[in-house]
Each structure stands twice: as structure tokens, then as C-alpha cells.
Amino acid sequence: MLLSQSAVPASRSSAGTGAARVDLQEAQAAGNLELPGAELSGEEVTVAVVPMQPDEFRCARCFLAHHRSQLAGQPDGREVCPDCS
Ligand SMILES: [Zn+2]
Numbered sequence: 001m002l003l004s005q006s007a008v009p010a011s012r013s014s015a016g017t018g019a020a021r022v023d024l025q026e027a028q029a030a031g032n033l034e035l036p037g038a039e040l041s042g043e044e045v046t047v048a049v050v051p052m053q054p055d056e057f058r059c060a061r062c063f064l065a066h067h068r069s070q071l072a073g074q075p076d077g078r079e080v081c082p083d084c085s
Contacts, residue, residue, distance in 0.1 A: 059084055 052058065056065045060078035072085035 052065060055068050057068060057071055057079040058065050059081040060076075061080055061084035064081065066081045070081055072080050072082040074080065075085075
């Protein structure tokens with residue numbers, strides 16, 4: 001009885017450790033995403049800071065964020081706005 005009860009908090013603590021590892025990986029992934037932009041021109045650093053909304057896309061040519069309804073096409077699989085198409 002005592003052994004089975006002590007096993008419950010042990011499994012909980014291991015689960016918590018796994019969640020912490022996931023957070024670290026996400027933080028590292030976010031950092032890796034920002035590093036390439038930081039090495040480019042000042043304009044693109046500013047663009048990278050702007051949070052992208054789920055219903056937005058970033059034009060592959062002018063690097064500006066536009067609403068999905070503004071998507072003109074995807075030549076080469078890259079999303080392009082009407083101004084750049
Ligand atoms: Zn564009």
C-alpha cells in the first residue's frame with residue numbers, strides 16, 4: 001500500500017521534468033529563429049520582431065506581413081503579396 005502510494009508522486013515529478021525539457025527546446029528553437037535575422041540588415045531585424053498572426057503570411061520578396069486574403073500566389077512555394085507578384 002505504502003509503496004504504491006509513493007509511486008504516484010514519483011511519476012508526477014518525472015512528468016514535470018519532461019515538460020521542463022520541452023520548454024527549453026521551444027526556447028532554443030525560438031532563439032535559433034531570431035539569430036539569422038539579427039545577422040542581416042537593420043530593416044529585417046525590425047521585421048523579425050513583429051509577431052506574426054496565424055492568419056498572416058510574410059511576403060517572400062518585400063518581407064512584409066500581410067493578411068491571408070492578400071496572398072497573391074506561391075511561385076516557388078513562397079508566399080508573395082499582390083504588390084510583389
Ligand atoms: Zn511583397
